[in-house]
């Protein structure tokens with residue numbers, strides 16, 4: 026890790042949603058709108074991100090729209106990450122998955138399965154929008170504030186218990202005794218929401234229907250706002266492993282990172298919108314043209330400028346943050362510039378962690394082997 | 405053959421067969437004790453099986469689902485393979501390493517929400533370029549419900565009422581975008597055409613949906629619907645809603661009886677006699693000669709039902725420990741301690757009168773001179789679901805199925821993972837092709853095209869509220 030000669034290294038994540046983070050991005054994309062929702066598109070974007078040297082790809086989920094002027098469709102995030110799994114080698118694949126209006130048992134199974142199809146390169150970006158529209162889709166009401174955080178915390182706890190409910194060596198295939206499983210290494214999760222749970226309480230029995238994920242426990246990433254509402258940054262393998270931090274301006278981002286770190290988060294990931302000079306146009310002009318089509322509401326700080334300036338900014342930010350997640354204004358355009366001018370220079374400066382084939386998300390975050398909450402001494 | 409092959413109602417046999425492969429992941433049918441038995445969870449096992457199936461021009465790759473781990477006498481069942489991935493997550497990954505084969509996810513209507521499940525299935529259909537299908541199942545017991553927020557909320561009697569409203573809602577979600585809703589060029593004024601997406605609302609006895617669908621129609625318009633569930637209610641549900649039935653009637657006579665029944669129900673539901681296809685669950689144990697196939701079958705059976713499985717199987721019906729009995733001896737002489745049988749939970753069987761069943765089984769075993777192990781092996785591996793013989797024998801038999809239109813294909817459960825399809829693809833498929841009953845290439849790119857299914861009519865206008 027960090028020594029006197031080498032600066033501390035960090036990782037870079039890229040959000041691959043749609044045609045980019047700007048709502049008007051589709052107008053600058055290198056393909057027709059009808060070609061967006063396909064395996065071909067997932068393949069080309071995730072391979073471009075991997076070969077550029079990004080360590081992590083994230084996949085947003087939830088409602089998009091409204092329909093009309095801009096993109097109104099989105100493929101399921103777990104499936105996009107799963108599709109990317111077998112065609113990539115080193116990039117970590119992290120889908121966003123809701124916790125409020127989903128069944129925690131299904132979520133745990135899907136994420137454990139994702140860990141298998143990505144060979145241990147999966148993570149979970151916890152969402153808890155709780156919006157009225159998402160609730161109405163499943164016949165439930167909006168959930169806000171502490172209620173959202175409580176739903177998120179319960180869902181994370183359910184997953185963590187289910188992921189441990191098979192010990193690593195539960196599948197014994199013992200021909201002599203005729204046993205495929207060692208039943209002593211399977212455990213009921215017996216999760217129940219607390220009596221003071223703000224929403225409708227529930228219980229989950231277990232065990233999981235899939236063996237323990239390859240990583241043991243998938244790293245759990247959550248936005249800082251959920252922490253503010255009460256989602257816990259746990260000790261390792263409970264609660265949240267990494268926190269996404271936003272700030273209203275570039276100047277405040279470093280400070281926001283430091284603040285979250287002081288609350289004990291294992292890893293801190295800074296969120297950044299990016300618009301770069303490209304195609305012979307200044308970033309400012311490109312942004313103005315996109316904004317003229319549709320304004321870009323975002324709570325993230327935004328870098329607008331040339332590649333060299335971004336390299337400087339990221340070098341500085343990665344001295345305090347463990348990682349930075351970039352939200353490219355236009356995926357096709359920004360990814361070209363990032364790959365050509367930004368990542369190579371960051372690598373040259375030695376501020377990026379190496380990207381390793383056959384790595385795991387746990388390894389990238391510096392998390393050790395996940396201990397199993399149910400493993401008993403003597404096994 | 406003596407069977408009456410007339411189906412009636414204007415049904416016309418296609419004369420063709422399709423194959424599917426069912427990666428089971430649970431139950432005693434999968435042999436884990438052989439040296440060549442591979443992992444049940446490694447992606448490589450799934451990739452290898454799916455790619456072999458695609459090499460053999462299979463129409464579909466199936467995954468099952470069980471939302472609670474099987475139990476025996478109050479603890480997880482230890483003797484059979486268990487532990488499998490989420491169907492749609494696995495199929496999305498397989499979509500990246502296959503090109504043509506259909507991808508079928510068994511998904512339950514009772515413990516899912518229609519908007520979420522419809523969205524995920526549409527997503528799989530788009531990601532795979534129109535290769536997705538949903539095998540609709542309705543497992544409703546409260547024991548499974550203990551894993552879910554909603555618990556065991558549904559009466560068994562209501563399972564298909566609920567499922568039908570669910571499927572109708574899903575179809576409306578899949579049909580909610582106009583055909584040309586998305587602009588064909590990035591220079592268009594808007595990404596989607598104005599008023600081209602209709603919200604879907606449903607208010608019913610079991611759930612309420614108010615949803616803005618987030619995905620357009622797919623290359624095959626919407627996922628293909630399979631149905632598995634054999635009760636009269638299940639068959640009527642399939643006759644109204646499904647494209648294909650994953651059936652439990654593979655024997656030729658039984659398959660013909662089932663076909664007649666389904667054709668009658670389909671026509672009664674106002675659909676054409678050929679509109680619902682049938683693919684029974686089946687097992688193939690093949691070799692170059694009939695003699696070798698017989699020996700192979702005996703070997704497979706001995707690995708599927710070992711002494712421990714044989715005793716455990718009887719314990720479920722006797723309701724007591726029987727470990728003192730010799731698996732190679734006669735059936736237990738003591739009586740069951742339970743009134744109702746309780747087969748290993750999660751294996752999908754129903755209770756029966758225990759003492760009556762025990763008497764009947766003892767008489768049957770005595771009559772045929774069967775040991776516990778031989779008897780259980782016969783009970784668990786239904787003889788009519790097993791096609792065992794030489795490649796040419798079985799190809800002849802299957803050609804007969806095709807000629808009379810008993811089935812539209814077979815959904816094969818390999819007893820070995822991941823190499824269990826190799827001999828079928830290498831030896832049986834060419835025999836079937838030589839007999840003109842099996843495709844020599846994929847005819848298109850979507851699952852609907854592989855199966856020869858027409859593009860579906862649009863579901864009723866989403867403005868209409870249905871009540872169920």
Ligand SMILES: Cc1cc2nc3c(=O)[nH]c(=O)nc-3n(C[C@H](O)[C@H](O)[C@H](O)COP(=O)(O)O)c2cc1C
Pocket residue numbers: 467468469470510512540541542543632633634635636637638639650651652685752
């Ligand atoms: C060949 C076949 C395979 C099936 N596979 C599954 C499965 O993998 N998971 C499941 O939950 N149900 C499965 N079922 C369906 C359930 O048995 C069915 O939904 C339930 O029994 C209720 O329907 P029924 O009363 O009409 O049988 C299968 C059924 C058949 C006939």
